[in-house]
Amino acid sequence: MKKITIAEIIKATNAQVIAVDGLDEVLEKTISHITQDSREVTQDSLFFAVQGERVDGHQFIEECFEKGVAACLSSKVIAPKKGSVLLLVPDVKKALLKLAAYYRNQFDIPFIGITGSVGKTTTKDMVASVLAQKYVVLWTQGNYNNDIGVPLTLFRLEEHHQIAVIEMGMNHFGEIHALAEVVRPNLGLISNVGVAHIEYLGSREGIMKAKCEMFDVMPENGVAVLNADNDMLITLDGKLPQKLRWFGVENKKDVYADNLELLGMEKTKCSIHTPVGSVEVTVPMPGEHMVLNALSAVAVGLEVGLSLEEIKVGIESFVPTKNRMNVMKLDNGITVLNDVYNANPVSMKASLDILANAHGRKVAILGFMGELGEYAPKMHEDVGVYVAEKGIDLLFCIGKFSEKMEQGAKDGGLKEIHRYDNQEDFWNEGLTLLKKGDAILVKASRSMALEKTVEKIQGVN
Numbered sequence: 001m002k003k004i005t006i007a008e009i010i011k012a013t014n015a016q017v018i019a020v021d022g023l024d025e026v027l028e029k030t031i032s033h034i035t036q037d038s039r040e041v042t043q044d045s046l047f048f049a050v051q052g053e054r055v056d057g058h059q060f061i062e063e064c065f066e067k068g069v070a071a072c073l074s075s076k077v078i079a080p081k082k083g084s085v086l087l088l089v090p091d092v093k094k095a096l097l098k099l100a101a102y103y104r105n106q107f108d109i110p111f112i113g114i115t116g117s118v119g120k121t122t123t124k125d126m127v128a129s130v131l132a133q134k135y136v137v138l139w140t141q142g143n144y145n146n147d148i149g150v151p152l153t154l155f156r157l158e159e160h161h162q163i164a165v166i167e168m169g170m171n172h173f174g175e176i177h178a179l180a181e182v183v184r185p186n187l188g189l190i191s192n193v194g195v196a197h198i199e200y201l202g203s204r205e206g207i208m209k210a211k212c213e214m215f216d217v218m219p220e221n222g223v224a225v226l227n228a229d230n231d232m233l234i235t236l237d238g239k240l241p242q243k244l245r246w247f248g249v250e251n252k253k254d255v256y257a258d259n260l261e262l263l264g265m266e267k268t269k270c271s272i273h274t275p276v277g278s279v280e281v282t283v284p285m286p287g288e289h290m291v292l293n294a295l296s297a298v299a300v301g302l303e304v305g306l307s308l309e310e311i312k313v314g315i316e317s318f319v320p321t322k323n324r325m326n327v328m329k330l331d332n333g334i335t336v337l338n339d340v341y342n343a344n345p346v347s348m349k350a351s352l353d354i355l356a357n358a359h360g361r362k363v364a365i366l367g368f369m370g371e372l373g374e375y376a377p378k379m380h381e382d383v384g385v386y387v388a389e390k391g392i393d394l395l396f397c398i399g400k401f402s403e404k405m406e407q408g409a410k411d412g413g414l415k416e417i418h419r420y421d422n423q424e425d426f427w428n429e430g431l432t433l434l435k436k437g438d439a440i441l442v443k444a445s446r447s448m449a450l451e452k453t454v455e456k457i458q459g460v461n
Helices: 006-013 023-028 057-066 092-104 120-131 149-154 175-183 204-211 288-303 308-316 345-355 373-389 402-411 423-429 451-458
Strands: 016-019 033-035 045-048 071-074 085-088 111-115 137-139 163-167 187-190 223-227 243-248 255-263 267-274 277-283 326-329 335-338 362-366 394-398 417-420 439-443
Touching: 006 023, 006 071, 006 085, 006 092, 016 023, 033 149, 045 057, 045 092, 057 071, 071 092, 092 149, 092 175, 111 120, 111 175, 120 137, 120 163, 120 288, 120 308, 149 163, 149 175, 175 204, 187 288, 223 288, 243 288, 255 288, 267 288, 277 288, 277 308, 288 308, 288 345, 335 345, 335 451, 345 362, 345 373, 345 439, 362 373, 373 394, 373 402, 394 402, 394 423, 402 417, 417 423, 423 451, 439 451
Parallel strands: 033 045, 045 071, 071 085, 111 163, 111 187, 137 163, 187 223, 223 243, 243 255, 335 439, 362 394, 362 439, 394 417
Antiparallel strands: 016 085, 255 267, 267 277, 326 335
């Protein structure tokens, strides 16, 4: 990050200064690194102490002072050491957002805001891959998309960056609005509106309302890029003040694809059509939902001045994030579709679509889907029915609501189903049922950590 002074931090956060040294000396001190990890602090760092569910960051402030940290942002009074500063604020997270907004305003470059119920991280990474063909891009790493991750992403901005791609996540009303006020995107992309986080938002209408908070803080001369195939988003046609740009497969508006052809389980070939011409593209991930991600990147790329050839190169050189539909051909003759990073009913069914086109025996190892609230039993049952409808040969259900998924699969006519309360039981009993030549989808919500099961499958003889 660019250096900023303690004086600037105080101005941005309205912090109270507690220091051993003289005030003038304190105000001139600069920082070039911001972190919540006490192990990373240096003499140029600002450490911010967050009260988490399990760990209170304030307990590490004295350790940071011992290391000679430049300053600590805190909501508790802890006496600093000579050479360090305590910046006292009522709420550290809110102060961090204010500081991030101040820092973002130092940059006069395009900012792309991305959100959605499913696939926003893959969409963000694909957009970044496309834009990197012409610009020096800063983009969100991993899923740093909340009220801590977004500020930390913005603090990585440097003078050489020419464009920024920022992912914004939420599970409650108001969260996207708060993040968008910090990011102030010129272009806002919503990949889709599904059922993720419906536990907290009540309905798909509520989810769309929360996602659309991004447009409340965007300028009217900004651009909204929306999925024309999504039944909720299409209702926004003509209802936003920003310019609308659509992408889709079923609805052929602005940017669309046809002639989709699945190339094994690793790629999807398609023809992409735009207002400025058409191009043949091979998306380096399988499935129609990945083509939609690519189309969104095309729409963004065109809006910021890329040629179709640059966009094609950006899509075809895209490298998927670990644990997001990675196709693994193992030495033991098994092919794993590793999609364990997260799950909801929409993404679960999209992954099953890909498995259904695999060669060999089709095996699904599926776990719990979180944040579905009162809808959870029915949605797990629906996934079970879908497994049967897609002609999957063998289903392993693991964890909470697995009995509902099992019942759905039975009702759908699937014969071979095994259910386990946890993945350890599956390791003990289910791994022996796997065979050479199997194509295996492994997918569940992040909380289940099914990457451990992927590791176990790699060791199957």
